[in-house]
Amino acid sequence: MTPKIENTIVKYLSHSASIDELNILSEWIENDSNKKIFKEFVCIHFAINYSLIDSEFE
Secondary structure, eight states, X not given: OXXXXXXXXXXXXXXXXXXXXXXXXXXXXXXXXXHHXXXXXXXXXXXXXXXXXXXXXX
């Protein structure tokens, strides 16, 4: 994975990716191994956010 793709995934997760970046990411995800990497990023992002929100209520 290139730093550009990694940065684009981060932008996607933070809702700040441009249309062009979303198109690049969409093309990159068409590859099955890249799709797996993307899903791992999404799962980690969700787990971190969930953990942060959960800790606010303790």
